[in-house]
Amino acid sequence: MKLTEAGFILYEKAKRILALYDEARRDIHLLQDTVTGSIHVGASFTIGEYLLPRLLAEFVAQYPQVELQVTIGNTWEIVQKVRKQELNLGLVEGDVTGEDLVITPYMKDELLLVAAPDHPLSAMQQADISKLQHLNWILRESGSGTRAFSDCFLQEHKLEIKRTYVFNSSQGVKEAVTAGLGVAILSRWVVRKELESGTLHNIPLKGIKLTRDFSTIQTMDHSPSMAIERFVQQVMEDAKRLRTNGLG
DSSP: OOOOHHHHHHHHHHHHHHHHHHHHHHHHHHHHTOOOEEEEEEEEHHHHHHTHHHHHHHHHHHOTTEEEEEEEEOHHHHHHHHHTTSOSEEEEESOOOOTTEEEEEEEEEEEEEEEOTTSGGGGOSSBOGGGGTTEEEEEEOTTOHHHHHHHHHHHHTTOOEEEEEEESSHHHHHHHHHTTSOBEEEEHHHHHHHHHHTSSEEOOBTTBOEEEEEEEEEETTOOOOHHHHHHHHHHHHHHHHHHHTTOO
């Protein structure tokens, strides 16, 4: 089944009508200095589980009339939902491309190589890349931004893998590393508490610092609203505050 020519014309005009309607509502609310409406935000797991809850609490306190809905998935899933306009905004990690998307990096994320405290690498002050040959690796599932970063790291340094274990959550990866199954690369945000408690150990790599971008994504033809604009502004301000405190 496909749209007729008349149906396609109606569809395109209807999108413009709805966009104009949203713009009119936004302008009226701006005159009233009131932010209302609804936002459906999607976030990748690292952002959604470790950064977004605090940000949402601050936003809701400031704009109580905005209705918020959140979807958490891996980076690939969030990008696809944004493309289908099932989400107003996506917050994702790592490299994202697409001419149909507006991609705005807003924060740097530091990634760490972690292992259990009794792992041989944990006794080292720094590890040379050659020490990572023939290890067991704990990885996220395909489609995850963390998995994509780990795959690129392994390929770039031509590391031979002894065995891999794949989990579809950062929590599962952490538990597997803690149990001694292998090593993993995870965001500092994900392992911060475990590093403080000593249940995981960070292994600095000689001459190598691992970073990636956190980015906002929207479709090129997204319909702007005051609520979304204020939320994006809150994301940027939160990132600036974290950088000032040495956390981002």
